[in-house]
Amino acid sequence: MSIEKKLSILKAEINELLIKEGRLKDSVEILAVSKTKPIEMLQEAYRSGQRLFGENRVNEAELKAPQMPEDTIFHMVGHLQSNKVKKACSYFSCIESVDSLKIAKKINTCCIELNKVMDVYIDINIVNDQNKSGFLVTEQFYSDFEEMLKLTNINILGLMCIGAYVTDKDIIRNSFEDLKKLLKYLKGKYPTFNGDKLSMGMSGDYDIAISVGTTHVRIGSTIFGKR
Numbered sequence: 001m002s003i004e005k006k007l008s009i010l011k012a013e014i015n016e017l018l019i020k021e022g023r024l025k026d027s028v029e030i031l032a033v034s035k036t037k038p039i040e041m042l043q044e045a046y047r048s049g050q051r052l053f054g055e056n057r058v059n060e061a062e063l064k065a066p067q068m069p070e071d072t073i074f075h076m077v078g079h080l081q082s083n084k085v086k087k088a089c090s091y092f093s094c095i096e097s098v099d100s101l102k103i104a105k106k107i108n109t110c111c112i113e114l115n116k117v118m119d120v121y122i123d124i125n126i127v128n129d130q131n132k133s134g135f136l137v138t139e140q141f142y143s144d145f146e147e148m149l150k151l152t153n154i155n156i157l158g159l160m161c162i163g164a165y166v167t168d169k170d171i172i173r174n175s176f177e178d179l180k181k182l183l184k185y186l187k188g189k190y191p192t193f194n195g196d197k198l199s200m201g202m203s204g205d206y207d208i209a210i211s212v213g214t215t216h217v218r219i220g221s222t223i224f225g226k227r
């Protein structure tokens with residue numbers, strides 16, 4: 001099946017879910033996660049109208065970005081290493097994987113030099129998985145979050161997570177509900193925080209994320225095939 005066809009089926013499915021939830025059509029952004037996939041596939045998706053792409057390696061985005069039309073938007077979805085921040089700040093429009101205060105400060109410093117403001121999501125390790133990156137929700141997280149809010153050249157759009165990696169749909173749902181509750185709590189606690197986005201839901205669980213109320217899904221294999 002062509003990428004165009006897969007994208008149109010995916011959009012129709014998402015709209016059907018949104019309508020079922022009483023939400024507006026096309027009110028969920030689709031990030032096409034193109035990591036490891038060849039440039040021809042990204043170009044095909046672009047020709048089908050897709051503009052938002054997700055990559056998890058800075059070096060890969062560096063190779064792909066110049067081969068795509070000007071209005072292509074890349075989001076970083078993988079753990080970012082300190083020594084790659086500078087490049088990341090020039091190739092990505094948004095970094096969804098801010099997982100430490102240290103990396104947020106580095107992004108901020110680079111963006112001051114570049115005279116830009118970087119959109120970011122804060123990556124939350126919502127299932128307390130030791131093998132995953134992302135903030136654990138501890139007292140330290142709240143103080144780090146407060147510090148991040150003060151950084152002038154990052155704009156915190158909202159929170160990102162990877163759902164529980166299990167087959168039990170209720171456990172996955174709970175992890176998404178937890179992220180949604182955390183966003184609400186942060187908005188109440190910090191009046192200067194006006195982020196209202198949730199980046200949750202991947203190929204295997206976007207239906208659950210949509211029913212919980214996500215605003216942004218990150219879909220790879222459903223669009224581009226298995227990696």
Ligand SMILES: *Cc1c(COP(=O)(O)O)cnc(C)c1O
Pocket residue numbers: 033035056077078162202203204218219220221222
């Ligand atoms: C790879 C990846 C995705 C997409 O995963 P699929 O299961 O292929 O849809 C989403 N988010 C992150 C952070 C990823 O690394």
